Amino acid sequence: MSLITLTTDFGDRDWFVGVMKGVILKINPLAQIVDISHEIPAGDIRAGAFALASAYSYFPRGTIHLAIVDPGVGGDRTAIAVQTRMHNFVGPDNGLVSWAAAKEKIKAIHQLSNPEYFLQPVSQTFHGRDVFAPIAAHLSRGIPVKSLGRSLKDFVRIKWPAPLRGHNRIQGEVVYVDRFGNAITNIEQTLLANLTSKKVKVIVKKRYVFPLASHYEAVPRGQPVAVPGSSGFLEIALNCGSAADYFGLKNGEAVVLRVGG
Amino acid sequence: MSLITLTTDFGDRDWFVGVMKGVILKINPLAQIVDISHEIPAGDIRAGAFALASAYSYFPRGTIHLAIVDPGVGGDRTAIAVQTRMHNFVGPDNGLVSWAAAKEKIKAIHQLSNPEYFLQPVSQTFHGRDVFAPIAAHLSRGIPVKSLGRSLKDFVRIKWPAPLRGHNRIQGEVVYVDRFGNAITNIEQTLLANLTSKKVKVIVKKRYVFPLASHYEAVPRGQPVAVPGSSGFLEIALNCGSAADYFGLKNGEAVVLRVGG
Amino acid sequence: MSLITLTTDFGDRDWFVGVMKGVILKINPLAQIVDISHEIPAGDIRAGAFALASAYSYFPRGTIHLAIVDPGVGGDRTAIAVQTRMHNFVGPDNGLVSWAAAKEKIKAIHQLSNPEYFLQPVSQTFHGRDVFAPIAAHLSRGIPVKSLGRSLKDFVRIKWPAPLRGHNRIQGEVVYVDRFGNAITNIEQTLLANLTSKKVKVIVKKRYVFPLASHYEAVPRGQPVAVPGSSGFLEIALNCGSAADYFGLKNGEAVVLRVGG
Numbered sequence A, B, C: 001m002s003l004i005t006l007t008t009d010f011g012d013r014d015w016f017v018g019v020m021k022g023v024i025l026k027i028n029p030l031a032q033i034v035d036i037s038h039e040i041p042a043g044d045i046r047a048g049a050f051a052l053a054s055a056y057s058y059f060p061r062g063t064i065h066l067a068i069v070d071p072g073v074g075g076d077r078t079a080i081a082v083q084t085r086m087h088n089f090v091g092p093d094n095g096l097v098s099w100a101a102a103k104e105k106i107k108a109i110h111q112l113s114n115p116e117y118f119l120q121p122v123s124q125t126f127h128g129r130d131v132f133a134p135i136a137a138h139l140s141r142g143i144p145v146k147s148l149g150r151s152l153k154d155f156v157r158i159k160w161p162a163p164l165r166g167h168n169r170i171q172g173e174v175v176y177v178d179r180f181g182n183a184i185t186n187i188e189q190t191l192l193a194n195l196t197s198k199k200v201k202v203i204v205k206k207r208y209v210f211p212l213a214s215h216y217e218a219v220p221r222g223q224p225v226a227v228p229g230s231s232g233f234l235e236i237a238l239n240c241g242s243a244a245d246y247f248g249l250k251n252g253e254a255v256v257l258r259v260g261g
Helices: A017-025 A045-058 A128-138 A243-247 B016-027 B045-058 B127-140 B243-247 C016-027 C046-057 C127-142 C243-247
Strands: A003-008 A032-037 A064-068 A079-084 A088-092 A106-111 A168-179 A183-188 A200-204 A206-209 A226-227 A235-236 A254-259 B003-008 B032-037 B064-067 B077-082 B089-090 B106-111 B169-177 B184-189 B200-204 B207-211 B225-228 B232-238 B254-259 C005-007 C032-037 C064-068 C079-084 C088-092 C106-111 C168-178 C183-188 C200-204 C209-211 C224-228 C232-238 C254-259
Touching: A003 A017, A003 A128, A003 B016, A017 C005, A017 C032, A032 A045, A032 B016, A045 A064, A045 B106, A064 A128, A064 B077, A079 A128, A079 C127, A079 C200, A088 A128, A168 A243, A168 C168, A183 A243, A183 A254, A183 C254, A200 A235, A206 A226, A226 A243, A226 B045, A226 C209, A235 A243, A235 B003, A243 A254, A254 B207, B003 B016, B003 B045, B003 B127, B003 C016, B016 B032, B016 B045, B016 B127, B032 C016, B045 B064, B045 B169, B045 C016, B064 B127, B077 B127, B089 B127, B169 B232, B184 B254, B200 B232, B207 B225, B225 B243, B225 C088, B232 B243, B232 B254, C005 C016, C016 C032, C016 C127, C046 C064, C046 C168, C064 C127, C088 C127, C106 C254, C168 C232, C183 C243, C183 C254, C200 C232, C209 C224, C224 C243, C232 C254
Parallel strands: A003 A032, A003 A064, A064 A088, B003 B032, B003 B064, B064 B089, C005 C032, C005 C064, C064 C088
Antiparallel strands: A079 A088, A079 A106, A168 A183, A168 A254, A183 A235, A200 A206, A200 A254, A226 A235, B077 B089, B077 B106, B169 B184, B169 B254, B184 B232, B200 B207, B200 B254, B225 B232, C079 C088, C079 C106, C168 C183, C168 C254, C183 C232, C200 C209, C200 C254, C224 C232
């Protein structure tokens, strides 16, 4: 249990992430630290929750996933550690870890309130350094999660936007735009399982219509296509281009699948 | 043989690189992973090939260099592992590893077709996670390269643009613009060896003329200069500035050296 | 003494940082390397000095901090290693390490002039690869700092801009703008210790007036506030936004604290 992942909106420009790693290695010189992302849009809890939920399960059992997108730092939000059968999550209790943790069998939820594991003095603006990094490091050394603070019954959960399913129609929305301009939707691949043999049209902005296919190159260069993405959701893509730029897609934009006719 | 380098166009914004590292560490917890770059321009195979060729030789013998710039993912391009006397290269067979591998003594080339070493189910859009990362991890644990798939006679090679050499003239081109705005050309330093003592003029865009020197500060601040760059090629630079911005230089832009008179 | 941190303006786009890590691991396969930042603005020695001074002390005793912001590379600036009681600093002697090193008890300062520890041939433009990385690696293997070159009496120091203190007034300036748009000032938190109970107004651009508080959420969303920042200095922030964008703040911009009245 000495692998720690980091998912934050701290960016790569400043020294914030480096300092957290210094704090971790000072407490546990054997900790192995892997960055998931530090470029979560500043304060965007949903984007962080989606990134963490897409990534965590590929790490070894026992990994400690430290996630910090924390616009409420220094205010009255609490901080938590969630222990599940396979993974551990540490972060502010603002929903950030909720999409990932909800997929796992939860064993314990504890508040981070024991100051013994903080870096003193605790600043009001950088709990990543003063609270979260030291706690992840102590966990990686094997301290029991219950020593961190009192047990909680649940954590703050943010609602997953379920797609609307009609007779010949599924209406979803864009939930994440990746670096290539692929727009990941909330339409799960499993919903598509029965559709692939049928005639499916994908529609965005009510007027752009394009096909569903298995990979980008199923359409000519520069053409749009919807593909089952690597995160398990339908993605709107452009072969060799950015679908987000092409269509002007942002989070929340409706994506409609029309089956048949 | 437990060091793995990563060169991709996956960017640092999303969770793609982190997930690849999780996959690698799940298979080989002792693997050491070093990022060469994840900011290769999206889909730019030549830029990725140049970065890899400039970097790989500085790593220890036996390093596994995993490179992924893969606009054809999910299509019918094949994937390869190239074993050389000193290094190993893994990536799509689209020319990406060809400039680096061509500098080495090649011992074996194998297709990546044995699904035993893939992460199942294999997605159509993220072979970095499902094919390449697990194969690099298995190689780092010592499986023989021949177990990955059938032997190939060669890999796809992209052509290196050789400079044109005239009587008192060398015409090259920009092949890479770095973060400082230095424009790296295809004119090898060895071609300059006999020139340094002579009067050499460097010309870009047919009208801007400036000197060849050994370092940036040989010219006043804000002035252009051509220097033997750290990759072994002539670079167009600006002392304390960006030559690419100053001249509007892009890949393919002609760079002329005129000797004497 | 096998932990090495890196603080540079080399960026994450090119292969420069990866190559330095390759060079280090070739010399010391057991070195542990942590990035502090590679996105120091190109050539901005003061920003690099501030980042290093803010970060270094969170790392374990004996850490080797390699810092490179080096517009004079290849010219006649010298390069140094500074050994202090707790930390080691390696970099060009241009003031980059001076704010950090000045906080520590200095034991030895040596020029980096012994070519035995360079990677040959030494380029004129990439001492990060050819001089600094190998020296950091050799130091991490335990060679004595005195073997690097002759002893120096001092290093180049850049002046810290001390705030002006009047009767009911402190005038400071912005010294660093972070990724969130928080503007870090040169006004030390210790100067604020006596002020918190009093009525303090913060003024920027002579006309914007806002309060001093302990955390961002002390003001409504989108409102400006000055808080004691995590680096030990007063920061101008916006609750859930960028103070730098809101006010147009840059380094050097005056920040005035008016007490009482």
